[in-house]
Amino acid sequence: MNPISLPNAPIVKRKSRKLACRRYFNLLYVLPALALFGVFSLFPIVKTVQYSFTDANGINPNFHYVGLANYRSALTDSQWWQAVGNGGVFALLSLIFMNSIALLLSVAVNANIRGNQIYRVVFYIPPILSGIVVGYVWKWIYDPKGILNAFLQGIGLGGYTHAWIGSTDTALYAVAVSSMWQGVGGSFILFLAGLQGIPKEWYEAAEIDGANRLQKLRYITVPSLRSVYTMVNILTILGALGIFNQVYAMTMGGPGYTTEVPALRIYREAFTNSDFGMSSAFSIVFGVMLFILSLIQLKLSRNKE
Amino acid sequence: MIERRKPGWLSLLVLALILAIAAGCASGQNESASQNNGGSPSPSDRTDSQKKTGEKIVFWHYLNDRHDLLVGMANDFKSQTGIEVDVQLFGGDGFKQKIIASAQTNSLPDLMTYFGGAGDLAKLIETKSVMELGGKMGDTFKKFPESVVKAYSYREGNPFNVKDYGTYAVPMDTNNMQFIYNKDLFAQAGITEPPQTWEQLLQAVDKLNAAGITPFATGIGSWVIGPMAAPYEFAYLGEEKLIRVKEGKEPLIGSGYENVLKIFEDLYKHKAFAEGIATMDLPKAEQMFVNGEVAMIFDGSWAIGVFNQMDPNFQHYDVFMPPKPADAAHEVKITGGIGVPLVVSQKTKHQDAVLKFVDYLVAKEQQQKYAEKSFNLPANMEAAKSEGEMSSALRNFSLGMQHVYESAGIYPSPNVDTAMQKGVQLIVIGQSTPDKVLKQMDEALQKALKEKK
Structure with missing residues (x-):
């Protein structure tokens, strides 16, 4: 036993007890955040899982458990898979076109071109607009007598005028364009943040070594943005698959099931068909699919690193 | 030396907040509603109502084009009865969802225009969220065509499996x-x-x-x-x-x-x-x-x-x-049928006042005014028959009511x-x-x- 420690032992013990008490007491500060998380995030998830096994109609608190019937019905529903396929098309188009445009814009703005501060603001305006408003604006643009057809006629391409969202050939792509127009600003900001994190010295060193613009882009910019790509891609896939507002405002999934997307189907089951059980089952299936997709994307990017 | 901190006033504040939230979540049940004798507001009713200073009912509707008209009627009603009606407009497609969400949380307004068919309303009846009106407003229902009243009436063998038979909506107009x-x-x-x-x-x-x-x-x-x-x-x-x-x-x-x-x-x-x-x-x-x-x-x-x-x-x-x-x-x-059904919350604390206001809205004078200003077909037959200056289109729509399916x-x-x-x-x-x-x-x-x- 250390004789020096003897007279101090009770004091140390008391101090450590006080510290422990204070530590536990400090946990109370986290309680409001925990309560909010529990009420607004955890509880709805738990209830969604619960409802997915029931025939709940959204109003009556008395419902019956139906086992896996809703899941069986969801997984064998051809329209659901068509909606997922449409979501996949949105995701693919966004990954290819939207993110490429966003990357090019961010590289251009990061290159200190004149007015880059203004561009930064302008490119970020669409993401802060309401999706419904964007949907209605584009619906007006695509109208048979709208601005797009008027423009085509004005430049002598009257033969290409079209009922853009009223035709099965173009409706899906027309909605995708409006969605990408709104989403490009989000990817742009993330890419720009990633670009600004690359040390300038690397470019200076490359210049000394005689690297041209393309080489700098290929050997410095692109590899340095790998983690940003992963995040942008995950967000793009989740956003594109979860698209709702534009489809709701522009086509309601039509013509037929041409622009039907998972979120619209979930909404229709809940609020048109009053089948919250089925709607919850679709939500869970969809949530699991998105979770798996995100995991795969993360895993792939880690393997590359 | 360990610095001794001041008493945790912030912690107390957090605790108070948590308690306040908990207390808010456990708010008391609604008081039981009083009985109503129906009919138009009589002078004695008015005196009673006026005595109840500050009585206020909440009325939700989705009729963008008729908001001012309804507010005007509510003001007239207040001047006659002393009962204040807070007319709240929730336009757009989300009205039905708002009603569903409010029914789930027991927070329906005293009175609402319903948006949905008989099958949708059946779900609110099943949860006892809305009031049966046939028994309370029998005289009022005599003012409307029978086929219109039947739109939201549930009898034995109804296809929606409603067990609490009765009539649950008063028509404000027809279409x-x-x-x-x-x-x-x-x-x-x-x-x-x-x-x-x-x-x-x-x-x-x-x-x-x-x-x-x-x-x-x-x-x-x-x-x-x-x-x-x-x-x-x-x-x-x-x-x-x-x-x-x-x-x-x-x-x-x-x-x-x-x-x-x-x-x-x-x-x-x-x-x-x-x-x-x-x-x-x-x-x-x-x-x-x-x-x-x-x-x-x-x-x-x-x-x-x-x-x-x-x-x-x-x-x-x-x-x-x-x-x-x-x-x-x-x-x-x-x-066709009821254009705008008026539905009363089962949990209203102001049953008398709400039913008086409903009666007021479907009385001949108000219905004539409503039809004249909104160009909708009045539900009250007396008002419909007295429409002298009806346009040909409105008359043909009125005649169409004979061909509406049940x-x-x-x-x-x-x-x-x-x-x-x-x-x-x-x-x-x-x-x-x-x-x-x-x-x-x-x-x-x-x-x-x-x-x-």
Whole structure:
């Protein structure tokens, strides 16, 4: 036993007890955040899982458990898979076109071109607009007598005028364009943040070594943005698959099931068909699919690193 | 030395906040409602009401075009009774969802205009969220046509399995859906009379096309397909068979339902539709009609008010019943009934006041004023009969009330209706056929019947 420690032992013990008490007491500060998380995030998830096994109609608190019937019905529903396929098309188009445009814009703005501060603001305006408003604006643009057809006629391409969202050939792509127009600003900001994190010295060193613009882009910019790509891609896939507002405002999934997307189907089951059980089952299936997709994307990017 | 901190006032604040939230979540139950004797506010009632200073009821509605009118009526009601009515407008498509969410959380307003069919209201009855009014307002219901009252009445054997029989909504106005045509454009195409038969309608379409006029538009992209198909469901199948087919007691394929879908194909083949019809909503079609871009629209009687709002000078139009096809064996019946149903919350603490206000809204004077200002058909028969200066279109809509069906039956799952709507959206652009759509509807019906078993 250390004789020096003897007279101090009770004091140390008391101090450590006080510290422990204070530590536990400090946990109370986290309680409001925990309560909010529990009420607004955890509880709805738990209830969604619960409802997915029931025939709940959204109003009556008395419902019956139906086992896996809703899941069986969801997984064998051809329209659901068509909606997922449409979501996949949105995701693919966004990954290819939207993110490429966003990357090019961010590289251009990061290159200190004149007015880059203004561009930064302008490119970020669409993401802060309401999706419904964007949907209605584009619906007006695509109208048979709208601005797009008027423009085509004005430049002598009257033969290409079209009922853009009223035709099965173009409706899906027309909605995708409006969605990408709104989403490009989000990817742009993330890419720009990633670009600004690359040390300038690397470019200076490359210049000394005689690297041209393309080489700098290929050997410095692109590899340095790998983690940003992963995040942008995950967000793009989740956003594109979860698209709702534009489809709701522009086509309601039509013509037929041409622009039907998972979120619209979930909404229709809940609020048109009053089948919250089925709607919850679709939500869970969809949530699991998105979770798996995100995991795969993360895993792939880690393997590359 | 360990620094001794001041007492944790912040912690106390956090605790107080948590307790406040907990207390808020556990708010007390509603008080039991008092009984009401119904009828209009009598002088003695007024005195009683005026004594209850500060009595206030909350009224939710979705009628963008009638908000000022309702606020004005609420103010008049307050000056007569002393009861304040807080008229709150929630326009747009989200009104139904708002009602559902409020019912889930027991926070429905005292009074609301209901948005949805009898099946939707049945769910609120099941949870005892809304009040049975037949027993409390018997005299009031005598003011309305019987068929209108029946729209939200649930009797033994009702298809919605409502066990608490009764009447749950008071009609503020009535409506029905028919074809509306532009007289000038018809004259321009050399059409002198509105079509009486389906064949005449197709001839009119051809004449309009020949004159370079787009014949027809409606909200094919939204909910209008069902009401537009309904007259032909009755015409081809007849009421009894239609109900049996929808319930799955008779097969859908071979029932004659394909003829119903063929009317949309006929219109497509005769190039009747405006461009972009497959995803067109009703407001867009209404705008085109008012602008003179299309000659006909399938719309409800409320459209008269909408047209007036869009262009008060646009008056040269009239109404005709959905024309019957020559090969249809039964009478055409149209969609209609209560335009705006008034529904009372079961949990209201101001039952007397709410029922007085409902009575006030459907009294003859208010109904006349309502019809005059909003261009909607009054539900009160006395008010409807006393309409002297009714336009031809409004009169034809009024006459249409005689042809409104009581029940068109319901499929065991709304997915069958969805299959039809989605299918028709493709038929009208030549991307599908009645046979294909009928098969898809049958698949949805068989699936629903299997799940029901």
